[in-house]
Amino acid sequence: MHLTDEQLILFHYKEADDADEIRAHLESCPTCRNAYQDLTRILGAVEKAPVPERDETFAAGIWERLRPQLWQPRSEKPVVVDARRGRWIAVAAVAAALILAFGLGRFLPHESPQQAAVTQDEAPPDNVRERIIVVAVGEHLEKSQMMLVELVNAGGNGTVDITSQRDRAADLIGDNRLYRLAAEEEGDAATADFLDELERLLVSVANADPEMPSEEYESLKHRIAQQGLLLKVRIFGSKLRQQTIDHARDPMRPTI
Amino acid sequence: MPPVPPDTPNPPPNQSGQSPSNQQMGGDDAAIVEQVRTGDTDAFRCLVERHSQGIFRLAFRMTGNEHDAEDVVQETFLRAYRQLHRFESRSAFGTWLHRIGANCAVDVIRARRQRDEVTTTADENEGSIVDTLPADSSAPDHKVFKAEVRQKVVAAMASLSTMERAAFVLRHFEDMPIREIGATLGLKENATKNTIFRALAKIRRELEPIMSELR
Numbered sequence: 021m022h023l024t025d026e027q028l029i030l031f032h033y034k035e036a037d038d039a040d041e042i043r044a045h046l047e048s049c050p051t052c053r054n055a056y057q058d059l060t061r062i063l064g065a066v067e068k069a070p071v072p073e074r075d076e077t078f079a080a081g082i083w084e085r086l087r088p089q090l091w092q093p094r095s096e097k098p099v100v101v102d103a104r105r106g107r108w109i110a111v112a113a114v115a116a117a118l119i120l121a122f123g124l125g126r127f128l129p130h131e132s133p134q135q136a137a138v139t140q141d142e143a144p145p146d147n148v149r150e151r152i153i154v155v156a157v158g159e160h161l162e163k164s165q166m167m168l169v170e171l172v173n174a175g176g177n178g179t180v181d182i183t184s185q186r187d188r189a190a191d192l193i194g195d196n197r198l199y200r201l202a203a204e205e206e207g208d209a210a211t212a213d214f215l216d217e218l219e220r221l222l223v224s225v226a227n228a229d230p231e232m233p234s235e236e237y238e239s240l241k242h243r244i245a246q247q248g249l250l251l252k253v254r255i256f257g258s259k260l261r262q263q264t265i266d267h268a269r270d271p272m273r274p275t276i
Numbered sequence: 277m278p279p280v281p282p283d284t285p286n287p288p289p290n291q292s293g294q295s296p297s298n299q300q301m302g303g304d305d306a307a308i309v310e311q312v313r314t315g316d317t318d319a320f321r322c323l324v325e326r327h328s329q330g331i332f333r334l335a336f337r338m339t340g341n342e343h344d345a346e347d348v349v350q351e352t353f354l355r356a357y358r359q360l361h362r363f364e365s366r367s368a369f370g371t372w373l374h375r376i377g378a379n380c381a382v383d384v385i386r387a388r389r390q391r392d393e394v395t396t397t398a399d400e401n402e403g404s405i406v407d408t409l410p411a412d413s414s415a416p417d418h419k420v421f422k423a424e425v426r427q428k429v430v431a432a433m434a435s436l437s438t439m440e441r442a443a444f445v446l447r448h449f450e451d452m453p454i455r456e457i458g459a460t461l462g463l464k465e466n467a468t469k470n471t472i473f474r475a476l477a478k479i480r481r482e483l484e485p486i487m488s489e490l491r
Contacts, residue, residue, distance in 0.1 A: 025480075026473050033447055035454055062476075062483050063448065069429045071333045072342055079328040083321045086353055090317050227361060 023052045028059050160195045161257035164218060167192065168250050171225065172241050180237040182230060189225035196222060214252055221249060305369035312360060324353055327370060331377040337445045338381035339388075340434065348384055352377040378446055382460055385438045425486055432482030439463075440475035447472050 023031075023045060030036040031043075046053050171185045200215035221244065228236070244250060305326070311319040328349055335348035355376050356363075363372055436444065442461060446452040452460070458468035 025477070026469070029473060029476055030469070033454075058487065059476075059480075061487070062480055065425060065429050065483060066433070066448065066479060068426070069337075069433055070426060071336050074329055074332055078332070079325040082328050082349055082353065083324045085350060086324065086357075087317075087321075089354060090320065090357055229362075 022049065023055070025055070025059070028052070028056050032056075032059060032063070156195075157199060158257060158261055160192065160199065161253050163188065164192055164196070164222070165250065165253045165257055167225075168221075168244060168253060172244060172250065174237070177234075179231040179233055182225065182228060182232050182237070186225055186228055186230055189222045193219065193222045193226060214256065217247055217249060218253065221247075306365040309360060309363060309365065309369060312357075320353075320357060323356075323369070323373075327373050328353070330370065331373065334374055334377050334445070334450065335381050335384075337433075337449055338378065338442050339384055339438075340441060344381075344384050344388070348377060348380045351380045351383075355380065374450060375452075378450060378452070378460060382442060385442055388438065425489055428483055428486050432479040435478050435482055436475050440471050440478070443468055443471040444475035444479075 023042060027036060027038075027042055031039060036042055046056055167185050167188045171182060174180050174182055174185065196215055196219045200212055200219055203209075203212035203215055224240065228240070232240070305323065308319050308322050312323075331349045331352050332345050335345035335352075336342060339345050339348065352373065356373055359376070363369065433441065439461060443457050443463075446457045446460065447454065454468050454472070455465055457463075457472075458465050461468065461471075463471065
């Protein structure tokens with residue numbers, strides 16, 4: 021009785037359950053030994069199959085394309101932001117610059133009536149640009165809210181699949197960071213703190229295992245609930261939406 | 277003396293999944309990973325420079341297509357960066373990276389299979405793997421590897437289905453255990469074994485006419 025090809029293949033790859041018997045058989049059977057020799061020759065030839073070479077510039081090219089997609093948040097864990105974010109970085113950068121110019125605190129929802137009065141007195145000349153700011157931040161908060169809602173409603177047995185939420189969190193980090201920095205520059209501590217809380221959560225989600233263990237997921241949900249993040253995002257977002265509606269009804273009214 | 281294997285047969289040349297240069301420099305990889313983890317994103321470039329060729333070879337062997345292989349390299353480093361916090365420094369970075377590369381290649385293969393199901397006829401007109409290879413191989417050992425044998429080997433690899441090719445490359449070049457290959461390709465263990473058996477049967481069939489030259 022000779023060894024089969026399958027036995028020889030498994031033996032070669034050290035995956036045969038009966039390796040000792042096969043080895044003993046090969047020692048004593050010239051036919052199987054020849055068959056095994058042919059197999060090793062064939063595999064040896066396959067190893068010489070040519071692979072196209074890449075020159076020294078290959079790695080540099082890979083890095084050039086990769087670099088813009090890497091982003092290092094304040095967390096010690098690296099986060100990769102999708103290439104699609106490039107467009108948003110540009111939008112957010114413009115928005116952040118405008119926020120810095122006009123004062124983030126003037127359109128965020130915690131302003132006092134006195135502050136609002138000052139704001140109106142100092143209303144910037146270009147309402148269009150102001151609306152862009154409100155819409156950009158509003159969209160950002162809306163997307164954050166949607167991501168959070170889906171995240172807290174995700175479920176599963178043993179593990180929870182948060183792949184989609186994780187990718188979106190990575191997308192949102194860059195914009196959030198710009199708005200937070202703008203708020204800090206403006207000395208708007210309340211808004212900066214809120215955006216900082218949101219950013220920390222976004223970073224955690226972006227770095228999480230896409231197949232999150234249930235325990236970890238429950239802990240994340242608890243954190244969101246404890247910090248009241250979803251509620252805060254809703255309140256800020258809703259305030260901004262209201263401002264947009266108000267402006268649509270009365271275009272002469274300053275958006276900010 | 278016939279090649280009866282010892283208890284611990286010599287591994288295939290690329291068993292570790294790393295090029296020799298990577299192996300030589302492997303000791304520094306962990307330090308670079310730590311550097312990246314502490315916020316030095318640009319340090320990641322060193323890892324790209326060290327491992328991109330090795331990942332390309334793996335990707336090409338698995339996909340059989342240069343263009344797909346380049347995409348796999350790009351995606352592999354992106355995923356590796358994203359998952360860097362999960363890398364345990366006690367294991368070899370190159371091996372870890374090759375596992376990611378294998379998974380990326382599988383994703384490409386799956387996407388291609390879906391695409392091929394829609395455009396089977398168009399696919400038949402696509403160039404074979406032979407067309408993707410340089411006319412004059414720049415492989416270091418080309419002088420000792422006869423052209424006919426080379427062409428036969430290329431044709432043999434091209435005769436494999438995408439799953440056969442992937443399973444075979446992972447087992448043979450990456451030294452991935454069959455069980456792990458099954459998990460990577462979404463196959464049961466027996467199905468994985470059969471896929472590898474089929475792959476080798478096809479390769480053997482293609483190379484049979486030139487067996488005498490291999491001896």
